[in-house]
Every structure is written in C-alpha cells, then in structure tokens.
Amino acid sequence: xxxxxxxxxxxxxxxxxxxxxxxxxxxxxxxxxxxxxxxxxxxxxxxxxxxxxxxxxxxxxxxxxxxxxxxxxxxxxxxxxxxxxxxxxxxxxxxxxxxxxxxxxxxxxxxxxxxxxxxxxxxxxxxxxxxxxxxxxxxxxxxxxxxxxxxxxxxxxxxxxxxxxxxxxxxxxxxxxxxxxxxxxxxxxxxxxxxxxxxxxxxxxxxxxxxxxxxxxxxxxxxxxxxxxxxxxxxxxxxxxxxxxxxxxxxxxx
Amino acid sequence: xxxxxxxxxxxxxxxxxxxxxxxxxxxxxxxxxxxxxxxxxxxxxxxxxxxxxxxxxxxxxxxxxxxxxxxxxxxxxxxxxxxxxxxxxxxxxxxxxxxxxxxxxxxxxxxxxxxxxxxxxxxxxxxxxxxxxxxxxxxxxxxxxxxxxxxxxxxxxxxxxxxxxxxxxxxxxxxxxxxxxxxxxxxxxxxxxxxxxxxxxxxxxxxxxxxxxxxxxxxxxxxxxxxxxxxxxxxxxxxxxxxxxxxxxxxxxxxxxxxxxxxxxxxxxxxxxxxxxxxxxxxxxxx
Numbered sequence: 001x002x003x004x005x006x007x008x009x010x011x012x013x014x015x016x017x018x019x020x021x022x023x024x025x026x027x028x029x030x031x032x033x034x035x036x037x038x039x040x041x042x043x044x045x046x047x048x049x050x051x052x053x054x055x056x057x058x059x060x061x062x063x064x065x066x067x068x069x070x071x072x073x074x075x076x077x078x079x080x081x082x083x084x085x086x087x088x089x090x091x092x093x094x095x096x097x098x099x100x101x102x103x104x105x106x107x108x109x110x111x112x113x114x115x116x117x118x119x120x121x122x123x124x125x126x127x128x129x130x131x132x133x134x135x136x137x138x139x140x141x142x143x144x145x146x147x148x149x150x151x152x153x154x155x156x157x158x159x160x161x162x163x164x165x166x167x168x169x170x171x172x173x174x175x176x177x178x179x180x181x182x183x184x185x186x187x188x189x190x191x192x193x194x195x196x197x198x199x200x201x202x203x204x205x206x207x208x209x210x211x212x213x214x215x216x217x218x219x220x221x222x223x224x225x226x227x228x229x230x231x232x233x234x235x236x237x238x239x240x241x242x243x244x245x246x247x248x249x250x251x252x253x254x
Numbered sequence: 255x256x257x258x259x260x261x262x263x264x265x266x267x268x269x270x271x272x273x274x275x276x277x278x279x280x281x282x283x284x285x286x287x288x289x290x291x292x293x294x295x296x297x298x299x300x301x302x303x304x305x306x307x308x309x310x311x312x313x314x315x316x317x318x319x320x321x322x323x324x325x326x327x328x329x330x331x332x333x334x335x336x337x338x339x340x341x342x343x344x345x346x347x348x349x350x351x352x353x354x355x356x357x358x359x360x361x362x363x364x365x366x367x368x369x370x371x372x373x374x375x376x377x378x379x380x381x382x383x384x385x386x387x388x389x390x391x392x393x394x395x396x397x398x399x400x401x402x403x404x405x406x407x408x409x410x411x412x413x414x415x416x417x418x419x420x421x422x423x424x425x426x427x428x429x430x431x432x433x434x435x436x437x438x439x440x441x442x443x444x445x446x447x448x449x450x451x452x453x454x455x456x457x458x459x460x461x462x463x464x465x466x467x468x469x470x471x472x473x474x475x476x477x478x479x480x481x482x483x484x485x486x487x488x489x490x491x492x493x494x495x496x497x498x499x500x501x502x503x504x505x506x507x508x509x510x511x512x513x514x515x516x517x518x519x520x521x522x523x524x525x526x527x528x529x530x531x532x533x534x535x536x537x538x539x540x541x
Binding site for chain 1: 402405406409410411412413414416417420421423424425426427428429430431435438439441442539
C-alpha cells in the first residue's frame, strides 16, 4: 500500500514535558482515521507538527512521499493538508461567507497594488470566489447562514464552518480537532454525515475525537495515543473493545 | 477666507495621515507610535529635493513615498518579531530616535531651527503658489488616498487584513502568508505618510522637528480613535474634527500660552474618554 501520510520518530518536548516520544504512524488515503487517547496524550501536538505550527525536536513527517520538514504552515496547506482548531478560531467579526472566502487559495487582489490598480479585475474574480464559497457553505449545510456574522451562529454551525474553511483551502487531507465535541445530538448526526460524505468525495480525514460512539460510527481506523507514543492501532472494535486501553482512557494509569 | 482654506488643506493632509495610521494600527493591528517620524522623513525629503532644485514636485513626492515605504517596512519589521506590548516600546524608541535626528542633524534638517523657505508645489511646470490651488492639490491627494484605501479595504487584501487582526494563526492555517500581508500594509501606510509629509512641507513652506515628534504621533492615534478604526469615514472624521479644535480654542478668550497646553489636555481626555466609552469612535469599529 502506498504511503500517504507518514510520521516517524517524532519527538517534541516542552521544557521537561515530553509531549511526543518516538511517535510513528501512518494515515492511509481515502480513510477516516481517528486519533484517540487521554488528555495530554499529544493529539493536538501531532496536528501542530504536521501542519508546520510546531517544529519537532526530531523525527519527520512526509506527505505522499515528500518530507514536510521545515515547511511553513502556508506551504503545507499548499501541499494539500488543512486543519481545524479545537477552539475553532473563526473570524467572529466576519460573515460565515467571508470566513470561507478568506481561506480560498491565492486570490486576485490579495496584494494592495492589484487592489488599487486592477479593481475591475478584482471585482470580477471576487464574484466567482463568492460563488465558490457559497457552494462550499451549501455543501456543509450552511447556505442559509452565509450572510450571518459568526458570532450569531450556533456552536454546531460554527463547527461546520470550521470544516468549510478547511475545505476552502482545497486540501485533500483534513485534520479535524474534535469536530464533534460539545454538540447536540442532531448537530452530531449532521457533522458525522458530513464527514462520511467528504470521505466518499475523496477526502482523507484525520480526526481527533473523544466520543467513542462517534469513533465507532465514523472511523475506518483508530490510532491510540498514550503519553506521546502510538500505543495501538486497529479497527474501532479492536480499540474500543480492548480493556487495557479502556483502563488508560478512562483514567487508570497516567 | 484664508483661514478656511488653510484648515481644509491641513485637514486633507491629516486625512492621508489618518489613513496611514488606520492601515497600520487599526487594520493590521501593528500598534505604532512612530507614524509622525515617517511623516517627517517624507517632509524633509521633499523639502531637500525642492530646495536644492534637484527635481520638481511630483518626482520629489515619488522619491519621498518610495523612501517612506521602505522606512515603514523596516520600522515595522520588529513588530513581526516582538508582539504587541513590546512593539509599542520599540516604536516609541524609533520615534525618539527620529526626533533626535531631526533636531540634531543640522546640515540635513536645519536642526531645531527647521527649514524655512521651502518652495511651493508645482504641477507640470506650473507653480501652485495660490492658496486655492494648494487646497485643490491637497484635496485631490486626499481623494486619491481615500479611493485607494476604499479599494484596498473592499478587496481580498482588506478582508485578509481583517482576518489577520482577529486571528493570525487561523489565517496561517488557511494557507495565507501573514508576514507578507502585514509588510504590504506597512508599505501602504508608509506611502500615505510620506506623501502627506511632502504636501505638508510645501504647504507651510517651513518645517521643524516639532511637527514630527511624539506628540504628533499621539495626535494621529487620537484621530484614529476618535474618528473610528478601520473605516474610511473614521479616517476622515477624526482629522477634520481634531484639527478644528485649535481653531475653536482660539475663539475662546484664553492666553496663547495656555491654549497649547489646553489642546494637549483635551487630546488626552478625548483619547481616554473614547477608549472607555466609545471604543469604536464616531464612525468606525473598535480598535
């Protein structure tokens, strides 16, 4: 099987705390891989390393055979990996639509000189950009909320919007940090349906998730992380059914 | 009559400065207290070129703007390394340094005595020595500046800057070059401040360091706070209003020695009052 995303030997320390220790794993194309583990296991740190926000002390990440070492976040997005944040980090003073438009790849008029000297060209391309952003919003089920400011959206809608923003970048591998946490039952169903739909459309998803019911419903594969190290991997049934892992997960050993 | 023309001319020049400060402080979130220094450099460059008959007015303006673009980028670069509070201190240092140079480099700037006898602006071989022509020139420059600002803000660049102000990390995660956008904003702010400097020097025909000191930088910030951050209307309202203040004070019968101090006092009170009670200014958004 071809290697899609490969992390090998990642080490990250924050002062005395070893957030990742010899952490290695692979993610396969077209699958939904869930990253689980107790708090502090290093799940978000892995996201930060893959997306270039954090440089590992050692170890390497490669995507489709190309190492991502030392690349800036923007270069990694251009390579086809986008992420969401656990605390959303939406632009709350912008509309839902503008949140998506901002994330669309390089646009005419993103430079001040182009904005001043080619206003008509910029206005024309903006029209098609907005249409594209609308399609993405429609895709995640937020079309009717496009003109709304983010602060007026419900929490569930905001979560959907973070996914829309990730999609706007055009990335094929999406790293989603707890997309389902804190959601009502109906919002939960909505986001799980969306994730499955994205999978059928060819996206690969790496998802940090705490809710075992969600993991069982969406994951093709589960990576179990403990103390910054990959402890086990397998199908949801194998991982959830393992009493030793459950013991760690629900607060046994620290 | 002349009083109104000079008020209009100065206000037009300060609108350019307001746009500059708004771009940098209000929109890009780079809290600079040294915009008057950049303004001053523009003024001194245009004065030097015109007084020594090296170029005519427009090329001098171009040189000054280009130099101020470069200068503002250099001045702002630390802002991209040190965060918020630290940059205010850095920028404060830059302002003091600039004032020291303006005051002490006698050969270049005339020192504390300033530069008298700056020739008036000229356009296409015609000298604009009439105050009506000058006000037209400055209002024209103001309109150009406002149009440029408006185009920038409605373009993707403006949206990008707003997003950066809210959450840099999220913008980087969306695959955008945050550094480049901030440097571009600083460059635009430099061009605005530099050309305002050139207009100011040719309008007054005399400049000295007191127009480009820390007080002036703070006046520019006050204009943005009172007018309102991030909007075109705010950048226009602030300068027009605050520049009217000295004129209003001159109508009240107080000694001139007190008037200057009273003005500073009112600026200070306005700054505090707006920050506390109306952070979005008269016609803008929250800083």
